[in-house]
Amino acid sequence: MTTTPDRAQTLPAAAPAPAPAPPAAGEFKPLTIGPMQVWPPVVLAPMAGITNAPFRTLCREQSGGKGLYVSEMITTRALVERNAKTMQLIHFDPSEKPRSVQLYGVDPATVGKAVRMIADENLADHIDLNFGCPVPKVTRKGGGSALPYKRNLLREILREAVAGAGGLPVTMKMRKGINDEHLTYLDAGRIGAEEGVSAIALHGRTAAQHYGGTADWSAIARLRESVPAEVPVLGNGDIWAAGDALRMMRETGCDGVVVGRGCLGRPWLFKDLVAVFEGESDYARPSFADVSRAMLRHAELLGQWMGDETRGVVDFRKHVAWYTKGFSVGSELRVRLANAGSLAELADLLSQVGQEQLWPASADGPRGRTSGNGRVVLPEGWLDDPYDCALPGVEAEMDTSGG
Numbered sequence: 001m002t003t004t005p006d007r008a009q010t011l012p013a014a015a016p017a018p019a020p021a022p023p024a025a026g027e028f029k030p031l032t033i034g035p036m037q038v039w040p041p042v043v044l045a046p047m048a049g050i051t052n053a054p055f056r057t058l059c060r061e062q063s064g065g066k067g068l069y070v071s072e073m074i075t076t077r078a079l080v081e082r083n084a085k086t087m088q089l090i091h092f093d094p095s096e097k098p099r100s101v102q103l104y105g106v107d108p109a110t111v112g113k114a115v116r117m118i119a120d121e122n123l124a125d126h127i128d129l130n131f132g133c134p135v136p137k138v139t140r141k142g143g144g145s146a147l148p149y150k151r152n153l154l155r156e157i158l159r160e161a162v163a164g165a166g167g168l169p170v171t172m173k174m175r176k177g178i179n180d181e182h183l184t185y186l187d188a189g190r191i192g193a194e195e196g197v198s199a200i201a202l203h204g205r206t207a208a209q210h211y212g213g214t215a216d217w218s219a220i221a222r223l224r225e226s227v228p229a230e231v232p233v234l235g236n237g238d239i240w241a242a243g244d245a246l247r248m249m250r251e252t253g254c255d256g257v258v259v260g261r262g263c264l265g266r267p268w269l270f271k272d273l274v275a276v277f278e279g280e281s282d283y284a285r286p287s288f289a290d291v292s293r294a295m296l297r298h299a300e301l302l303g304q305w306m307g308d309e310t311r312g313v314v315d316f317r318k319h320v321a322w323y324t325k326g327f328s329v330g331s332e333l334r335v336r337l338a339n340a341g342s343l344a345e346l347a348d349l350l351s352q353v354g355q356e357q358l359w360p361a362s363a364d365g366p367r368g369r370t371s372g373n374g375r376v377v378l379p380e381g382w383l384d385d386p387y388d389c390a391l392p393g394v395e396a397e398m399d400t401s402g403g
Helices: 053-063 076-080 084-089 108-120 144-149 151-164 185-194 217-226 242-252 269-277 288-306 309-324 331-337 343-351
Strands: 031-033 036-038 042-044 068-075 100-104 126-131 170-175 177-179 199-203 233-236 256-259
Touching (some): 076 108, 108 126, 108 151, 126 144, 144 170, 170 185, 233 242, 288 343
Parallel strands (some): 170 199, 199 233
């Protein structure tokens, strides 16, 4: 049975958000990461299962190619072993310049091998190291946001990476710490600067917060004050609209922003970010017809990238709720959209939604995960000695990429 949305419940268009004060002349500068000049100073955060080549393409198209777009997390062990899935994830479209890849690893030697492989085989132009992932399957191995607690191990990994990069810029992304009792970001930032990283990004939450609560932008300001001025500091957390990026930079003094969940189902946020940094106020307020076209293009790109239309549409299913947030779709039709098995079926289902709907107010604001877990799963005895450099074990080197 065909389900049509209840037109009486169609939400009105949202009034445009108040425009932030436009940037003063020279207020913001391009972000310098090694030889790269990034304008506007905006970076797409690596997100597992999200920031693959198709999604990066959508975001770059919206921004006119401006900004920096980072790959999904690539596991160093899987890269060194040339795992088939990993080699696909590290593949960049010829139009992607610069090519930015994020690596995860806990063994300095393996990280060094992976970085040298990237440099020697010209696989990327920029390498970011993941010290911020809070998910249990990563932290229980001593990786992600757990690793900076081991100061000497962090230093060894950074030293190996910078030494093996062959001139490619190496950056690091981290959280405030494991929890409020075990904050690591100031020590980690100092170590990163001493070991020659080209930039440091800080998510203003601890691992225990996961994605709950409000990001602590004051921590970003403290990191900026404590790190040498020549090392750029990027802020991450709660960039839900373009104006938030200006506000973060003005409040913290950071050199750029990293945008994650704010662009889920909303790649045109990068168009808005370019506009706000260039003093414009023509923000994207797409109708559902525009959103439908973006959804179909996203699913099609995934199918092309995976080499199978059905696999692409199935992978796209997780994006449906983000794209349709706030629009009057109807619960039954929303479920059917999230279970579409082909582009034709997806297109037919989308055509049953009121295409004339304007951008609703309820589509703005937080997106994606917003919960905290309050507990971080760590290797046994991990907190006993912050300077112990013993590796968590061979099993800690995950053999799959993408989170």
